[in-house]
Amino acid sequence: MADSTAVVWFRRDLRVADQPTFLAAADAADRALALFVLDPALLEPSGGARKNFLYGCLRELDDALGGKLLVVKGDPADVVPRVAKAVGASTVHVAADYGPYGRQRDEDTEKALADAGAELVRTGSPYAVAPDRVKNGSGDPFKVFTPFSRAWADHGWRAPADTDASTVTWMDPGKKDGGPRAVQVPADEKIDSELPDPGEKAALDRWSDFLDGGVQGYQTDRDLPAKKGTSGMSPYLKYGCVHPRTMLADLAKRKSSTSASAYRTEIAWREFYADVLFQRPDSARENYDKKFDALPVEYGKDADEAFAAWQEGRTGFPIVDAGMRQLRAEAWMHNRVRMIVASFLVKDLHLPWWWGARHFMQLLVDGDLASNQHGWQWTAGCGTDAAPYFRIFNPITQGERFDPEGEYVRRWVPELAGVQGKAVHQPWKLRDGIPGGYPEPMVEHKVERQEALDRYEKVKAAR
Incomplete structure (x- = not known):
């Protein structure tokens, strides 16, 4: 009698330790095929940093599995059932996905598997x-x-869970007639960011x-x-x-x-x-607090130019510019600084929070939809916080408080490298003027803070 086979479909679980799906697969079948699907719906919106980190994690996982990770490309609802059929698997094991796209993808794949006589088995989650x-x-x-x-x-x-690579007997994917052809993990894209070691x-x-x-x-x-x-x-x-x-x-x-x-x-x-x-998948793209739909935000040419200055780290506020430059250099930004730059975008420049959230998701190596979108909404005031909008970060005092010696700013804003101490946070006050090449502040914070509060009155009126 032929050995029974399962498929372990890796997604956001690129490891061999603490893997409940391994235990489920080992209980269900004598051997299992390790599978990862390069899904264009997820890859295409991802920036180069996130893709390169993913590719590195896949290579490391393949090594841990003795070179037995099958990588295919395509719509999972199409390719996963084809892989399962090719290897004669009656079960496909996954960690449950709770994101808006992942849930729909898994429902579609589950239906396609059922039509082919196989079952999608969810065990555990990324949480x-x-x-x-x-x-x-x-x-x-x-x-x-x-x-x-x-x-x-x-x-x-x-x-x-007490697991390692040996918990499951992994089959060599080889070449299966009728199944999708294996692909190589893509080569890293050319990016300017320095990434952490993957895997x-x-x-x-x-x-x-x-x-x-x-x-x-x-x-x-x-x-x-x-x-x-x-x-x-x-x-x-x-x-x-x-x-x-x-x-x-x-x-x-x-x-x-x-x-x-x-x-x-x-x-x-x-x-x-x-x-x-x-609970609220719409909040990935829209205000969690619908009253904030009434908040006026800026659009048009001036807004586009202000957004570009923010993206490039040339706002004239050193702690903001340092954060935005760190983001480009490391595909990562310190969490305190994430809040500072987000507050500046939405409450000093009055631009839509989703512009900033999208920019972060394009550049961050750790871009996570739930954490990113709702972190932005927490700062913008339209999220889950009970009394949020009056929290308007002053980029000067935030810099002086959390970077009191100016080390962080000097690291990322070389134009200010010669300015010592906390004076680096207000270079326009220097006796000799702003060092060459560094811009004047693009707004006056006190004025824009009041403007943000005035705009909030429209939200209060809508409540």
Whole structure:
């Protein structure tokens, strides 16, 4: 009797450790085919940094599986059933996807598999607690983070799954008649950004380094962009090179640490935004708070020029320009600075938050739809925060507070490299004037702050 076969379809879970899908596949069949689909619907909107990081993760995963990862290209609803038929698989195993596109893709693929006599089996997800699991006392989803985070922690999560590459007997994909032809992982695109090392090993090494050092000062250092006070784990979480459940298990060993607790809260934010997007998929492109549809925003030639200045890091506000230049150089930006540059775009320039969100998604190596879109809406005031719009970041005082010696600005804005201390945050006040090549401030913050509040009156009137 022939051995039974399953397919393990990798998506946002590019690792071999802590893989519940491996256990499900091993229970269902004697052997399994490892599959990744290069989906044009996801690849085409992605920037070069995210694609290159993905390609590196796929190469590392293929090595971990002994060269047995089959990579195909096309619409998953078409190619996955064809692969399953070619290898005689009756089950295709995945970690559930809760994003708007992923859910529809999986429903379409599930139907196509069923028509072909096979089953899509969902086991686990990219989250410690899957979206739609945590509810309030009335059985409704949470709309505010703090009560969600308490319920999320009370709900808890499973221990990491004990798996490695040997958990499953992997079949050599070879060439199967009637199946889609395997393709090579694409060569990296030419980009100007310097990316972190891809893959599971790099993820676990970075996490280990953070636990050994950075986590101790995380509570205070995470807001200081000149310091390496953050974990750098966001790209690895994006592609599932490590599961948050693994990280939470490690953090649990540091129960008394306030910094470890602060880091757990950041994981909870990621899971909250995933839940919000699951409940309101329209919020990926539209205001979560529909009252903000009444907020006037700028369009036209002047708006386009202002947006270009912001994108290029030539607003004349050093902390904003430093952040935008870091984004281009590293395909990443410090989280505190993300909030500063976002506030400047929507509340000093009065431009649509979705312009900035789209720009971030095009350049960020860790671009995650739920976290990115709802992080932008939190800053723009139209998201889940209860009283948000009056939070208007002053780019000068933010720079002086979180980059008090000006190290971060001098690193990314070489025109100001010779300006010492916090004076770098107001170069227009220098006795000898602004150093050559650096622009004048494009707006006056005090004036634009009031303009933002005046515009908000239209939102209040719509409530």
